Amino acid sequence: MKKHLFLSTIVVLLTSAGLFANSPEQKKEPLKITDSCYYYTLDNGLSLFVNENHTVPLTYIEIAVRAGAITQSRETAGLFHLYEHMMFKGNSRFDNSAKVQKALSDMGTASWNGTTGLECVNYFFTIPSSELENGLEFWNAAIREPLMEESEFEVEKKVVISEIQGNESNPDRYIGYYINSHLFPDAPWQLDPSGSVSNIENATLETLRDIQKKYYVPENAALFVGGDVDHEKVYELVNKIYGTWKNNGVSPEEIESVIVKQKDAPFEKPYLCVVPYDKISPQIAQVNVMYRGPDSDFNEEETYAADLLGFAMGDPDSEYKQTFINDKKLCIPMDPDYVSSGYSTRRRTGIISFSAVMISDDFDSVAERTVYFKDKVNEYMTSLSQKEFIVPLKNRERISRRLRDDKVYDTETFKGPLSSLRYNWVTNSVDYYLSYDDKVISASDKDIQNYIKKYIAGKNPIVVVYVNSKVYEKTKEAYEKAGFVEVDKSQAFWWQESEGEK
Template sequence: MSFRTLLVATVTAALSLLPVAGATAQRSGLISRTKLDNGLEVVVAENPAVPLATVLVAVRNGAFTQDSAEAGLAHLYEHLLFHSFRRDPSAFGYEVSKLNGRYNGTTNHEVVTYFVVVPSKHVDSGIKLLGRLLEDAHFSNGDLKDERPVVLDELQRDESDPEGLLARQVDRALWGESWPRKDVGGDSVSLQGITPEQLKQTYARFYVPNNAALIVTGDVTPDRVLAAARHHFGDWKRGADPFADRPIPPVSPRAGSAAILLGKDVLDVTIVVALQGPSVRTDPAATYAADALFEVFNDPGSPFQRRLVDAGPFQSVTGHYLTLDHTGPIELRAKTTPAHAQEALLKLLDELDNLDMLDSVTDEDLAIAKKRREVTTALTVEQTAMVAPQLALWWSSAGMDYYLTYDDRMNAQTLDSLRQFARAYVAGRPRVIGVLGAPTVVDALAAWLRAGARKTTP
């Protein structure tokens, strides 16, 4: 799950930050799991290195639960829940400050989180505070009037950035009819149409303990956390399965390829190639192979980097796959110069069309990627505040069992596994190509593409 670097504090971060696989419970013995009678899952990851604790509640909500009229609803709700605490916008922040802590909320494709980071001696109070936040939600027209402009401003800031605008246009094209269920931020039209009644319905349907997890990490013990969880979350009433009468429809597959050329006042040329990848539910084996392949692809000494960057037209090129329950995206993102735009696009597309060949990739490349993964894992685990949001992403999209066996599964990947993934999801598959460059560069590239002056088709 190339969920790499975490913490999803804004919509932009939610779209780009991906959790790294942490040390598994089987290896470290420091993760415990319990389910309360009301269905709330309690996950505790011990790390006494620093006297801090992160207390997080994760809810299976997010973009994937939205229909066409609800894009951005999950993110707006996240903002409003803090805002409505005790019917006082500043009340939650004040309570956290009394604990010498900090707080935040995140909205992602398949999970929404609320968390506080506090000195570990205040972990019980942190659990109590989040329990009150989740169990006593109230919304008014005034709350919505206050917070909607904040979310719209975030959206406008993202779209004012050329890179962000390119990413959004490519994503919209990639997902087609399924775009509302991938659109974390929403748009001005959908956000303006959201009503207090929709917010109340979201709370009633999704914010139930049997659709949530309490995740506590840091200098804590499972017994202490579990006792506090039972005390402060035990009365949270179990609800109906949110998806029983409203199942999530399958993602619409792309029938063909498309290209988006965006002319803006920029110096370099950005090339993005996006494809629909596997679902962890329907093809879990491919998700491990995807992560392993892009670990090799991104390694500075890999054959891919040598061909495309060291001896090629690119300044940089990276690839990743985002593990999701409901079809994760595959994305290649590269930088080149205006003079090399045509050559770079040709080389990248040729590389992708032949990715299943794994040209010059060896078992040694897999071994090097494994070593780098182990180092990254060790560094991530040391950042105690990062672990809880990572676990939330894994819990919601892939499940904790997937997380706990991730390292073993990754270590079992072979070159044949990588070839099978590339053949099924990348080589010759429908894709969306996005190019951002100066208007003159984009116009020339568009004319070149229209003239058919390329060796491969988008």
Template sequence: MHPKLALLPSLFLSIATIAQPRLPEGYFWEKLDNGLEVVAIEKPKVPLATIEIAVRNGAYTEGPEYSGLSHLFEHMFFKANKDYPSQEKLLKRTQELGAIWNGTTGVERVNYFFTFDHDSLEAGLKFINAAIRFPVYRQEDMAKERPVVDGEFQRAESDPGFQIWYECQKKLWGDLITRKMPIGIHEVINTATPEKMMVIKDKYYYPNNSILVICGDIHHEAAFGMAKAIFGDWASSGFDPFVKYPIPEFTPLAATQYFVKESSIAQTPYEMYWWQGPDYRNDSAATVAADVFSTILGMNSSKWQQALTDKGLATAAQVGYTTSRYVGPINIFVVPNPNKLKECNDEILRQIKMWADDDYFTDEQLQDAKQIMRRNDIRNNEKPSDLPHQLTFYWTSASLDYGTDYINNCMKVTRADIKRYLSTYVIGKPYVAGMIINPEMNKATKASENFKPNL
């Protein structure tokens, strides 16, 4: 959002009201006077309705002193509020509604969602309205929930995959690591107070920084009417949170870094390679090309899979990219053959150098990858309760238009688009490479000596 718009909040809301996004058939959009975007999705397959509310919040809004508190805030959403003054009463109400519910915290989104009988739509909207607008942060609730959230962190730390991921992230993002790590910091989580919860709420939990999605066996006119009646008096912040509290730009990697981490729980070695990739704000075209190319590499017929898994150098060799508003990461995850660690690493680097070659993939493979993505999209659209998750992800990390046009844009990706993506973000660019291995295997295979760049 352009900084100058923050100086004219009322004008911005007036203009934005008529900025109708492109949406698929059966999707309907309105923006309330307070800035809350509402999307109604008519999918009358089964007599159920799903409500999801998402907020532009998460790890990217957190400096070190608040790291992990967006996640704790998400957990506290399901505690006491004005209408349900204890968690017991809140949970009893979810049972009365027959609701299946949950929430997630990511790097750029926090979302809360409920699925229940479509006849309970108005009651469900009132329920989620009370939770998001009128939380009550009781000391006893926080005392119970802090160890729950920290316990998630501790369980993750017992996974060698998380351990190597975490070490790579620290090197990839440097001093801004907390802006990419939703799980947080132990000390911050365990000392969180109700006052800190209110800081998060007062920065980001406003209608003009949120989207409400109502999906299922519904009629959009009735859904919009209920949304206006229930959420219409939710006061706008009067400011753009990302102008008032700007996200710092990530510092580009200065040089490639390799490291080996020993861990007794790493019975099988894992390797990860990470690049700072494109983001929606600056290069949305490359975000789509990245996904198409990753799909090509995932095909059994690809040179990448044939060179690594088919020849026994690795049991898994996955390449991925995460669409982001602020620097999307590109990553390779490999489970190498412990007896061929040097050969595996050498082959990975050899393959990467060839990625942008004209003959690295065929025209048929490019078309097959696009059709895989198209079929996956069709399958993803089969479950109505999943549609709000997809939509709110695009809303937070890209835009509604981006999500609507995504598959069509994938179908338009050319070799030149992929080559530009690779030459801009991967080929010859600095990266972080890490391996986790147990001490005995490290000594026996001399992994620390052999895991290094080809100079």
């Protein structure tokens, strides 16, 4: 939801991991995550993270649910986003959207929003610390007791449909959906929070209430509170306000049952795509080579090796960057920022990527150089997997310092640690967060070798090259000859073939 407009921002964020409840009859002793950050679990399973930062008299409150695109079926894709809109349309305390907005204004809300992402739906605002209890009660009513009025529902369906239709013409959106549909063909709708127009048109309040009963339960939710607060006081208030929230007999297994295990190897041969893209300069082309990576739900240990290698290869002086920027055939500027690699940790849709920006007046050769870049990535990574020493001790020490510095930097704001914790609560667990630095640094060279061999060396990626639209028209034949498929919005969305929507 955007402030004052009741529109929603769909973001690629993240989900996973169950946490345990303690006895409500005893004084809770929290897990101390940092000197200022504490973790509690209520008796009903609700996770509570509190980060004290008394710099300014403000408080940030966020409630997150492990849901979103990842928990959609083909038929329900888009309904978690629609539900997010309805969260702001009235509840047991404020019975229409005008009263909801007035309540936000009366609390002195500095900013507020709601997002539906790949693995998480979350709602948040920043308020004066004196409004802590009111803020907690606001989200309690919104998440537990939305009214779901028919008149508001029909209006909001139109708002969501307009957003979906806007996405269809946005190159940044449809290119991403095109890539996801090919990398994750088993269930591409589980990477599409916006869903299809027909799903929204056919949505009923009964379906939304089913979503609420199944996913909006305390064992599948977490509350994040940061700022000028006392953690024990926050726990007391949260226990009083949210302690009666019920799980409706829903088991974690039932919540997880809809999530699809995606293919580890979606391509029988490299899949080559070219994107005519008006936003890109005629003087450059950008190439992305993407492989399926480890999924944190199944391959947690492999994520440490992936991240350690990513940190090492991201160093400006790394052999990886220097190898590619010094290859004259690629025409990459002599700046390490123009070559990158990375791994995105997700529960079921891990992605490994290698990227470069190429410049040249001879754009007839870009198709050929893109294929060359893809082959060179495979050659380099295969060679790396055969090395006995991949990340030396001095590099590990540097990466360790960076990880420590990042956590120190996080603590400078009251939201910083909470953002990191939410990410880990969603994709992994609190234990993963606490042990992450040590496990990344201690990943062995053998672990990295196995990771490369399993996911990259000799595997078939999707290759995407972005070129200026006018340049593409002049060089189209070269791409066709090299076996590239042109990407456009008529091919981008998983629902187009079944619904005949072009």
